[in-house]
Amino acid sequence: MKKTNPSFLNGxxxxxxxxxxxxxxxxxxxxxxxxxxxxxxTLSFGEGCIYPYLHYLEAEKQVSxxxxxxxxxxxxxxxxxxxxxxxxxxLTTEWKRVTTGVSLLMEEQNA
Amino acid sequence: MPDFIEQLRRRLGELGCPRMQVRRLVQEVADHHExxxxxxxxxxxxxxxxxxxxNAQLGDPVALAEHLMVMLLxxxxxGRHSLIAFCLLPLLAVPVLWTLFLMLGLSLEFxxxxxxxxxxxxxATDNPVAFHHLVLxxxxxxxxxxxxxxxxxxxxxxxxxxxLKWMVIACAICSLYAxxxxxxxxxxxxxxxxxxxxxxIEAAIPLLIAGAIYAFRRRMMQRFQEKVAVKxxxxxxxxxxxxxxxxxxxxxxxxxxxxxx
Numbered sequence: 445m446k447k448t449n450p451s452f453l454n455g456x457x458x459x460x461x462x463x464x465x466x467x468x469x470x471x472x473x474x475x476x477x478x479x480x481x482x483x484x485x486t487l488s489f490g491e492g493c494i495y496p497y498l499h500y501l502e503a504e505k506q507v508s509x510x511x512x513x514x515x516x517x518x519x520x521x522x523x524x525x526x527x528x529x530x531x532x533x534x535l536t537t538e539w540k541r542v543t544t545g546v547s548l549l550m551e552e553q554n555a
Numbered sequence: 556m557p558d559f560i561e562q563l564r565r566r567l568g569e570l571g572c573p574r575m576q577v578r579r580l581v582q583e584v585a586d587h588h589e590x591x592x593x594x595x596x597x598x599x600x601x602x603x604x605x606x607x608x609x610n611a612q613l614g615d616p617v618a619l620a621e622h623l624m625v626m627l628l629x630x631x632x633x634g635r636h637s638l639i640a641f642c643l644l645p646l647l648a649v650p651v652l653w654t655l656f657l658m659l660g661l662s663l664e665f666x667x668x669x670x671x672x673x674x675x676x677x678x679a680t681d682n683p684v685a686f687h688h689l690v691l692x693x694x695x696x697x698x699x700x701x702x703x704x705x706x707x708x709x710x711x712x713x714x715x716x717x718x719l720k721w722m723v724i725a726c727a728i729c730s731l732y733a734x735x736x737x738x739x740x741x742x743x744x745x746x747x748x749x750x751x752x753x754x755x756i757e758a759a760i761p762l763l764i765a766g767a768i769y770a771f772r773r774r775m776m777q778r779f780q781e782k783v784a785v786k787x788x789x790x791x792x793x794x795x796x797x798x799x800x801x802x803x804x805x806x807x808x809x810x811x812x813x814x815x816x
Contacts, residue, residue, distance in 0.1 A: 472583055473590035491591065491612045492619050493626060495583045499576070500630035519586050 457497060459539055460487065462532040465507060465524040472498060472520070498522055506531050559616050560585050566620035568776065572627065572716050580623055588613060624716065633715035641717070641725040645708055649732050653700035657738075660692030686742060693740050697733075697757060705729045705761040709768050719769070726765035734758035 460479050464470060470478070475498075476489045489497075501507045506528035509520045524532070560581055567577045588609050595605035613619060628634030633641075705726055712722035734753040739746045 471586070471590075473587050476587075490622070491614070492584045492587055493622055495580055495587075496623050496626035496630055499579070499627075503630070517586075517589070520583055 455535070456487070456539075457489065458501070459532070459535045461494075461497070461501065462506065462524065462528055462535065465522060466529065466532070469510075469521040469523040471522065475522070501528070559588065559610055559613065562616035563620050566617045567624065570620065570624045570716070571713070571718060572620075572624055573714055576627065576716065584613070584619070627716050631715045633711055634717055637717050637721050641708060641712065641721040642728060645704055645725050645728045646732060648704045648707070649700055649729060650736075652704055653696050653738075656696035656699050657693060660696055661689070681742065690740055693738055697738060698760060701729055701733045701757055701760050702764065705764045709764065713772075719772070722768070723765055726761045729761035730758045733761065 460483075461475060464475055464478050464482075472494050476491065476494055480488045498507065498509070502509055502522070504527075505525055507522045508525050509522050511518060511520050514521075563584060564577060564581045567580065568574075572580070591609035591612050592605045595608040596602070600608060708725035708729070709722050712719075712725065734755070734757060735749050735751070737746075737748060737750050737754060
């Protein structure tokens with residue numbers, strides 16, 4: 445239950461989760477682990493805290509879930525929907541715009 | 556693990572988390588716990604250490620439940636805008652629903668008694684029986700609208716998992732509205748306004764509904780707590796059963812010893 449992510453990252457968890465799901469269907473633990481490893485442990489979800497977030501994305505119809513048995517374990521697998529894909533495109537564009545702007549400012553400050 | 560999950564379930568229930576959400580969250584957190592444990596086992600930890608590691612990773616179940624609840628509230632419009640949702644919307648919903656029901660009642664009455672000719676309204680108001688029906692439709696719409704809006708907002712409060720406070724506030728607002736806003740009908744005259752003489756019957760409807768729902772929720776909460784009360788581990792439970800049912804257990808033992816004869 446770590447709360448280490450700074451407050452200016454509002455909206456980033458949505459981008460991270462949506463970014464992971466087009467590749468394959470994933471369950472909660474897998475998503476948390478992937479975010480941790482792929483961001484070099486810079487960003488992390490608190491253990492167990494991802495579920496209300498996934499439920500919210502499901503309510504928004506950005507992801508869909510299905511309970512399935514894989515290798516003897518029953519888990520809820522989440523996958524991206526068409527709406528989620530559109531949202532991901534919008535968020536990615538927005539993220540690139542913001543980071544470009546911030547980078548420009550930072551470079552100007554350093555120069 | 557069972558203790559961890561039971562504590563999580565109990566705290567979520569205490570916080571007013573909707574039952575469907577409790578079931579789903581608990582199931583997924585239990586899966587997550589098992590995944591953490593399996594990961595620890597694969598790293599070479601013993602069963603007990605892996606269990607402790609998984610518990611430590613998930614943290615305090617009470618704190619986790621509270622955090623989950625905060626996130627749930629943040630993820631719903633009703634949770635984020637409780638003030639608008641449970642204070643302002645009831646004030647708008649009552650007149651809208653009241654008008655709707657009044658129109659529905661009047662339409663039905665005219666259709667049955669006078670056909671669809673609205674010009675016959677003056678005929679209806681001159682007729683004592685028809686006028687009595689109009690009065691009934693007006694008061695019926697009043698009572699039904701108030702009761703339905705109260706029930707609707709209680710249901711929304713329960714479904715969105717906001718605290719009981721918001722449900723009570725919505726009921727109190729409905730009650731205040733019903734006590735001071737009135738609608739009266741006379742032959743060839745109809746009046747809607749605000750009165751400083753409280754209308755006790757209308758005002759009592761939301762309060763009665765709130766009281767009934769509060770009592771029901773308390774009862775459900777007690778049942779829920781009894782159901783998820785932390786039970787002693789299996790051997791102790793057996794001893795506890797032995798203490799509780801000495802005669803039944805003696806009979807069972809005798810039955811086993813004598814081979815069922």
